[in-house]
Amino acid sequence: MTPPPALHLSGQAKIGDTPIFGPLVMEAPAGQWTCLLGPSGVGKSTLLRLFAGLGDEVTFEGTFGAGDGAPLEGRVALMAQGDLLMPWLDVTANVTLGARLRGAEVARDRALGILDWVGLSDHAAKRPDELSGGQRQRVALARTLMEDRPVVLLDEPFSALDARSRARMQDLSAELLAGRTVLHVTHDVAEAARLGQVVLVMTGDGMSMAEPPCAQVPRTYDAPGTLAFQGALLRQLMEAQ
Amino acid sequence: MTRALHAAAATLLAVLSWQALVTLADLPRFILPGPGLVAQALWSNRALIADHALITAIEVLVGLGLGSALGFVSAILLAASPLALSLLRPMLVFSQAIPVFALAPILTLWLGYGLWSKVAMALLIIYFPVTSAFFDALMRTAPGWLELARVMNAPPARVMWHIRVPAALPGFASGLRLAVVYAPIGAIIGEWVGASQGLGYLMLLANGRAKIDLMFAALIVLGILTLTLHAAVDALCRRLWGA
Numbered sequence: 001m002t003p004p005p006a007l008h009l010s011g012q013a014k015i016g017d018t019p020i021f022g023p024l025v026m027e028a029p030a031g032q033w034t035c036l037l038g039p040s041g042v043g044k045s046t047l048l049r050l051f052a053g054l055g056d057e058v059t060f061e062g063t064f065g066a067g068d069g070a071p072l073e074g075r076v077a078l079m080a081q082g083d084l085l086m087p088w089l090d091v092t093a094n095v096t097l098g099a100r101l102r103g104a105e106v107a108r109d110r111a112l113g114i115l116d117w118v119g120l121s122d123h124a125a126k127r128p129d130e131l132s133g134g135q136r137q138r139v140a141l142a143r144t145l146m147e148d149r150p151v152v153l154l155d156e157p158f159s160a161l162d163a164r165s166r167a168r169m170q171d172l173s174a175e176l177l178a179g180r181t182v183l184h185v186t187h188d189v190a191e192a193a194r195l196g197q198v199v200l201v202m203t204g205d206g207m208s209m210a211e212p213p214c215a216q217v218p219r220t221y222d223a224p225g226t227l228a229f230q231g232a233l234l235r236q237l238m239e240a241q
Numbered sequence: 242m243t244r245a246l247h248a249a250a251a252t253l254l255a256v257l258s259w260q261a262l263v264t265l266a267d268l269p270r271f272i273l274p275g276p277g278l279v280a281q282a283l284w285s286n287r288a289l290i291a292d293h294a295l296i297t298a299i300e301v302l303v304g305l306g307l308g309s310a311l312g313f314v315s316a317i318l319l320a321a322s323p324l325a326l327s328l329l330r331p332m333l334v335f336s337q338a339i340p341v342f343a344l345a346p347i348l349t350l351w352l353g354y355g356l357w358s359k360v361a362m363a364l365l366i367i368y369f370p371v372t373s374a375f376f377d378a379l380m381r382t383a384p385g386w387l388e389l390a391r392v393m394n395a396p397p398a399r400v401m402w403h404i405r406v407p408a409a410l411p412g413f414a415s416g417l418r419l420a421v422v423y424a425p426i427g428a429i430i431g432e433w434v435g436a437s438q439g440l441g442y443l444m445l446l447a448n449g450r451a452k453i454d455l456m457f458a459a460l461i462v463l464g465i466l467t468l469t470l471h472a473a474v475d476a477l478c479r480r481l482w483g484a
Binding site: 052053054073074077078080082084086088097098100101102147 | 383385386388389390391392393394395396399400403404407408410482
């Protein structure tokens, strides 16, 4: 893996004539976990799609990209809200999808190792429909790790999970994605309070930075510092437009 | 078990209504023979009917195989290439404006009285439903999967083969289910226009000799043939793709 770059964006986005977000400025430092917190419809997924190279429908006026100036293509992995598993492939084949799609050699042993990290070694030969929602999202995490990209974009990947599976996924992801540049779009203040080394609050007013507690991520969910930060984030959201 | 029971009851009801119609309306046997007479004709001509049914079955199966293969390849080509789509789609749609039946004499002229003119009819009649069902499914791949593939830097041909085609196989299966019911129509029309074998030929022959009971016997065998094929294809699709 190449060293993770910082991400920056400055400008405004439209789809057709409809303004989506901005003008605003965003910086995500290299090798850190940045949470982009905001209400639905504020354009945070669109912003993420730009970095993923998917914003074909978006007219963006401004600049965005990697801090090292090199193109982002080929350095980005994406984990979306849905697990996007292929129902006709077993877990191992889903995890190694990227290699097959590129016509590269499939590193099966590495895939099995990663499945072991996410606690799914016993399920390697199962089909997605035999797994629970939490397990499926862990397969999606394994697939993301298998790509081994320095930049990881997360688009509300845990929002469909129940509270307990979500907390576990947060711990697991924070552990396994540490050291990469993570841009994590979420509307969940508790999630941002636990995971964000940098927390950016995106509202109709624009982008503002919140000051997270100094505890290491993933922060304990019931620690007073985490809870206070969670409250502060919600207040910031409520007081914005 | 209940399904088999229902099917048996439905068959019995149909046979009884048939007999009742013949008896009550006092229909002569050269207009509509009763089920008993038809069963008799079926039994006494079993070898003859079996020979002709085998020919029709071969025509249908070969037409089905070739037509589905051609439809499979065409749909992928159309889905993969916008150029192919814009050139070929108007032609495909126009070709549907010509009734396939109208082509039967021409096909007989070109391919002769044997197997191939019937295979061509069956092929032509199923090609469009298979192609369009599969093509539609290929164009409806979940956007999330395509985006994931893009972020993974997958070339289009590999996205087609590893994602779009497998995701669209249930659509191909529904095209195939339609095809299996249409294919015998093509084969029979082909046989009517010019043949020396097959159930369609046998029906015309029986009709010409006023053997109406034999005609109905052939018709029933044709129906059973189609139903069996449909059940087989259905089971195959379920087993392969769970759809």
